[in-house]
Amino acid sequence: MHLTIENISLQYDKTPVLTNLNADLVSGELIGLLGPNGAGKTSLLKILTTLQSPNKGDILLDGKSIIKRPKLIQKVLGYLPQQIPYFPNLTAVEYLNYVAVMKGVATNQIGSQIKSLLDRLHLSKTGHKKLKDFSGGMRQRVGIAATLLNNPPIIIADEPTAGLDPQERVSLRNLLAELANDHLVLVSTHIVSDIEAVANQILLLQSGQFLYRGTPTNLMTKSNGYVWEYPLPHSKPSLIESNSSLIQRSNGIQVRVLSKTSSQASAQSVTPTLEDACLGIFSGVIPL
Numbered sequence: 669m670h671l672t673i674e675n676i677s678l679q680y681d682k683t684p685v686l687t688n689l690n691a692d693l694v695s696g697e698l699i700g701l702l703g704p705n706g707a708g709k710t711s712l713l714k715i716l717t718t719l720q721s722p723n724k725g726d727i728l729l730d731g732k733s734i735i736k737r738p739k740l741i742q743k744v745l746g747y748l749p750q751q752i753p754y755f756p757n758l759t760a761v762e763y764l765n766y767v768a769v770m771k772g773v774a775t776n777q778i779g780s781q782i783k784s785l786l787d788r789l790h791l792s793k794t795g796h797k798k799l800k801d802f803s804g805g806m807r808q809r810v811g812i813a814a815t816l817l818n819n820p821p822i823i824i825a826d827e828p829t830a831g832l833d834p835q836e837r838v839s840l841r842n843l844l845a846e847l848a849n850d851h852l853v854l855v856s857t858h859i860v861s862d863i864e865a866v867a868n869q870i871l872l873l874q875s876g877q878f879l880y881r882g883t884p885t886n887l888m889t890k891s892n893g894y895v896w897e898y899p900l901p902h903s904k905p906s907l908i909e910s911n912s913s914l915i916q917r918s919n920g921i922q923v924r925v926l927s928k929t930s931s932q933a934s935a936q937s938v939t940p941t942l943e944d945a946c947l948g949i950f951s952g953v954i955p956l
């Protein structure tokens with residue numbers, strides 16, 4: 669499947685939230701939509717999922733407008749919203765049954781699909797517990813199971829790792845990467861490590877505009893030569909430069925700086941991480 673974002677602009681009360689966005693998303697890819705709080709990620713996902721109409725532009729699914737025909741995408745979409753609908757008195761199985769009926773899953777497939785998803789999301793032992801007795805992370809996994817019901821070819825997830833512990837984050841990351849083999853998977857997040865190891869394509873969104881669209885490898889190549897490390901000076905530690913962070917290394921605390929050049933004689937150029945690259949682009953240190 670091929671989802672084309674074509675000149676999308678959105679305003680809320682005349683305030684621009686998204687401006688002239690263009691991108692091509694295809695099946696077989698995990699696309700990471702990264703941006704700081706308020707960048708417009710959820711607004712863009714709402715347009716892609718037809719919950720919000722843009723003021724300008726179009727979204728094409730295999731060449732056909734989903735703005736004009738929202739059902740085209742609704743039939744093939746699994747959407748995991750930031751806030752999962754919460755029915756405290758339903759068990760996980762009852763909730764998934766309800767979603768399955770709403771999604772039009774064939775009656776004779778509902779039971780087997782729910783069982784397989786509960787297994788896959790490590791919920792088989794708790795499927796008959798009420799949702800009000802679930803931890804935040806377990807509820808999130810139920811939401812993911814609901815998203816995957818009927819095996820939708822397009823999966824859009826808004827901050828899917830929120831509330832998950834480190835082990836669950838890794839397990840969800842693996843699941844999304846596996847699904848991306850034969851699905852179109854779009855994951856919005858502001859946590860770079862959630863998609864670092866698994867994204868084929870990255871969209872960097874800031875103030876409603878894409879600053880970068882492309883592979884993580886290209887982004888990191890752009891960032892070569894912009895990351896420096898030097899030992900934390902013993903005196904004047906309060907004079908830490910902007911765009912810098914402290915890192916504990918075996919040889920002591922190092923200052924890691926994003927900058928075109930370094931004024932510190934002891935600074936060494938180091939290999940950028942994807943997080944460095946994103947911060948460098950967002951802060952304007954790394955040119956577009």
Ligand SMILES: Nc1ncnc2c1ncn2[C@@H]1O[C@H](COP(=O)(O)OP(=O)(O)OP(=O)(O)O)[C@@H](O)[C@H]1O
Pocket residue numbers: 680681685703704705706707708709710711712858
């Ligand atoms: N219904 C609305 N009415 C008016 N302004 C809105 C509305 N929804 C979002 N906004 C504004 O639009 C901008 C983008 O918000 P959005 O939720 O899309 O960003 P985000 O990147 O998803 O942020 P976060 O990471 O914090 O969830 C923000 O300035 C937000 O305050």
